[in-house]
Amino acid sequence: MRNTGAMIKKLILLVWPVTCAGCNVVDQEVCPKCKLKLQEYISPTVVVKDDVEVYSGSNYQDTMRKLLLKWKDHGRLDLDRVMCKIVRQVAIKFFNSECKKFLNRRLTSGRNKIIVVPCPSSRSSVKKRTRLQTLSLALAVASELKKLGVPAQVKQILKQKNIKKQVNFDSAQRAQNKQNALYVVRRHRAPPQGKGVLADKTDCAKLLTANCERVVLVDDVCTTGATFRASKLVLASAGIDVVGCIALSSTVLE
Ligand SMILES: [Zn+2]
Numbered sequence: 183m184r185n186t187g188a189m190i191k192k193l194i195l196l197v198w199p200v201t202c203a204g205c206n207v208v209d210q211e212v213c214p215k216c217k218l219k220l221q222e223y224i225s226p227t228v229v230v231k232d233d234v235e236v237y238s239g240s241n242y243q244d245t246m247r248k249l250l251l252k253w254k255d256h257g258r259l260d261l262d263r264v265m266c267k268i269v270r271q272v273a274i275k276f277f278n279s280e281c282k283k284f285l286n287r288r289l290t291s292g293r294n295k296i297i298v299v300p301c302p303s304s305r306s307s308v309k310k311r312t313r314l315q316t317l318s319l320a321l322a323v324a325s326e327l328k329k330l331g332v333p334a335q336v337k338q339i340l341k342q343k344n345i346k347k348q349v350n351f352d353s354a355q356r357a358q359n360k361q362n363a364l365y366v367v368r369r370h371r372a373p374p375q376g377k378g379v380l381a382d383k384t385d386c387a388k389l390l391t392a393n394c395e396r397v398v399l400v401d402d403v404c405t406t407g408a409t410f411r412a413s414k415l416v417l418a419s420a421g422i423d424v425v426g427c428i429a430l431s432s433t434v435l436e
Pocket of ligand 1: 202203204205206207212213214215216217
């Protein structure tokens with residue numbers, strides 16, 4: 183059976199060859215040469231951007247930048263494995279530096295969960311990219327944290343409206359624009375049938391704060407830190423505590 187599988191794989195490659203997202207040679211999603219180059223940019227580290235402490239997986243430069251853009255904007259969904267592997271390493275670093283503190287505080291009881299929240303994109307950009315890329319990263323982070331014994335769960339509690347074009351905006355205007363577009367999802371549960379009671383509105387934010395759940399934000403690229411900052415402010419205004427920001431990649435500080 184294994185041979186049949188390998189044969190089918192070879193046949194698919196003949197009809198539809200996979201090219202390396204870094205250098206376009208017909209090989210695998212990233213050829214060994216590019217994988218080696220990529221290693222130069224992978225280093226889980228903590229950077230401070232716009233007063234926000236960010237756990238970042240790589241330097242957003244050269245091969246890393248090229249592969250990330252292919253994955254994000256040019257439909258190379260087959261790079262998920264490569265990208266998620268990087269963000270998993272960041273999750274381990276985050277765990278070693280931060281999570282142990284929470285573990286000492288009843289985290290294992292199951293009530294003090296870590297909620298992993300993917301940073302949102304506007305509806306139009308999700309439509310253009312066919313999906314929310316940060317969601318796959320968030321799922322990888324949550325699964326790595328779970329492996330380390332942290333009760334973690336992904337929830338898309340932050341959404342973003344379509345925003346005005348930012349071309350002529352300075353950084354402060356961009357940040358404000360982003361913040362204005364973000365909102366916390368409030369889910370409403372339908373009233374129990376036939377009981378004649380008022381709608382039992384279940385507010386995500388209230389539920390999270392009542393259960394003492396804490397949020398870890400996950401984004402793909404962190405440049406100025408404005409997205410994390412805006413997300414933190416919006417969640418804080420709903421009473422939600424953000425305990426960490428994780429990025430797949432970040433620009434190097436000048
Ligand atoms: Zn290559």
